[in-house]
Amino acid sequence: MTRSDNADKIVLVTGINGYIATHIGLQLLQKGYKVRGTSRSVAAKDHLLAGAFKGYDAQYEHFEVKDIVAPGAFDDAVKGVYAIIHTASPVDFTLKTVDDFFGPAIGGNLSILESAKNAGPQLKAFVVTSSIAAVVDKWRLPPDHDYTEADWNDTAESVARKEFTAPVAYGASKSAAERALWKWMEANQPTFAAAAINPAVVTGPPISWPATPDKLNTTLLPIWNIYSGKKEMPPQIGGAGYIDVRDVARMHVWAAEHPEQSNGERYITSNGKAPPQAAADLLRKHFPERDIIVGTPGQGYTADYWFVKGESSTVSTKAYKALGVKRFISYDQSVLDTVEAFEKQWPGLAQNFKHKN
Numbered sequence: 001m002t003r004s005d006n007a008d009k010i011v012l013v014t015g016i017n018g019y020i021a022t023h024i025g026l027q028l029l030q031k032g033y034k035v036r037g038t039s040r041s042v043a044a045k046d047h048l049l050a051g052a053f054k055g056y057d058a059q060y061e062h063f064e065v066k067d068i069v070a071p072g073a074f075d076d077a078v079k080g081v082y083a084i085i086h087t088a089s090p091v092d093f094t095l096k097t098v099d100d101f102f103g104p105a106i107g108g109n110l111s112i113l114e115s116a117k118n119a120g121p122q123l124k125a126f127v128v129t130s131s132i133a134a135v136v137d138k139w140r141l142p143p144d145h146d147y148t149e150a151d152w153n154d155t156a157e158s159v160a161r162k163e164f165t166a167p168v169a170y171g172a173s174k175s176a177a178e179r180a181l182w183k184w185m186e187a188n189q190p191t192f193a194a195a196a197i198n199p200a201v202v203t204g205p206p207i208s209w210p211a212t213p214d215k216l217n218t219t220l221l222p223i224w225n226i227y228s229g230k231k232e233m234p235p236q237i238g239g240a241g242y243i244d245v246r247d248v249a250r251m252h253v254w255a256a257e258h259p260e261q262s263n264g265e266r267y268i269t270s271n272g273k274a275p276p277q278a279a280a281d282l283l284r285k286h287f288p289e290r291d292i293i294v295g296t297p298g299q300g301y302t303a304d305y306w307f308v309k310g311e312s313s314t315v316s317t318k319a320y321k322a323l324g325v326k327r328f329i330s331y332d333q334s335v336l337d338t339v340e341a342f343e344k345q346w347p348g349l350a351q352n353f354k355h356k357n
């Protein structure tokens with residue numbers, strides 16, 4: 001497939017200004033596709049064309065979708081598209097109720113699927129960004145369970161409804177939203193294929209920047225905090241599976257480009273285990289002159305960042321095979337590329353950053 005073969009194909013990417021979505025958008029633009037991005041604010045368009053998508057004005061168009069749950073919200077945005085990559089969903093751990101997560105997560109999936117029914121016969125693939133949190137059920141399955149795409153997180157919702165914590169409610173919302181996708185596909189039997197991508201904790205250099213580091217996305221902020229000398233180890237997210245954002249984007253693009261193979265499939269994307277302690281150890285080694293938190297060096301991970309014996313694992317066997325690789329981008333590269341990007345964006349800021357601790 002050459003760039004010019006893709007020139008007439010439009011790929012819709014929802015939540016385009018998000019951390020993962022901008023990488024997906026950029027990879028699609030680099031492959032010659034036309035990208036139609038949606039966001040809640042139209043200001044995202046100028047931000048992207050001045051930054052992550054600079055030089056791609058002719059290939060990029062932007063639709064504002066203020067409320068992704070509203071019936072018909074995506075009716076205009078889906079017209080004529082070849083594929084839909086739906087990433088928009090709340091990843092905000094300051095939300096306060098289960099339904100703050102569930103509403104947009106489930107409602108967003110169903111609303112865009114309903115619109116997709118009338119997108120036209122050229123629509124071949126629907127790819128949704130689910131999560132490893134829709135797979136891993138630590139309450140129901142043994143602590144050394146080797147997870148595969150056959151597993152589901154069925155317990156988080158009841159846990160979150162009994163005692164709310166944002167990370168558990170988030171995981172529950174991803175599981176419920178993905179379930180809603182598969183149920184909808186079964187009931188509607190559309191002509192387009194559907195696939196779910198289930199990433200672990202995503203790191204790697206952002207290409208769309210917030211105004212200040214405190215606004216970095218939920219999984220990058222811990223790297224910033226460690227690098228900029230915060231004296232408190234960030235909490236581990238889930239089982240600390242890691243994956244680089246560039247590989248997550250590649251997996252989405254592959255699924256959209258291979259509807260015959262990806263139809264009905266889920267793809268765990270997780271390259272091993274790396275808790276925040278691993279980032280602290282790595283960054284102390286590479287920046288010995290900085291005052292980076294020590295914690296308990298070496299705790300909770302192995303030297304090659306593979307899954308720890310006796311603990312659960314989430315191996316990406318299917319995703320490796322699909323993309324024809326043995327492993328994804330390493331944790332060291334992911335984290336070092338991330339802090340290099342921080343320095344380019346905010347030169348010197350991390351070294352002199354004043355944390356409130």
Ligand code: NDP
Nearest residue numbers: 015018019020040087088089090104131199201202217219
């Ligand atoms: P970001 O916070 O950078 O992006 C989240 C995106 O979702 C933004 O575009 C945001 O739009 C949109 N969004 C959030 N809430 C709503 C809402 N109520 N209505 C409409 N849009 C909304 O995070 P990521 O890039 O990390 O997340 C993208 C997707 O990847 C999500 O589906 C997330 O669940 C999934 N994911 C992320 C992982 C990670 O480690 N980061 C791991 C596994 C899955 P706006 O800019 O308008 O706020």
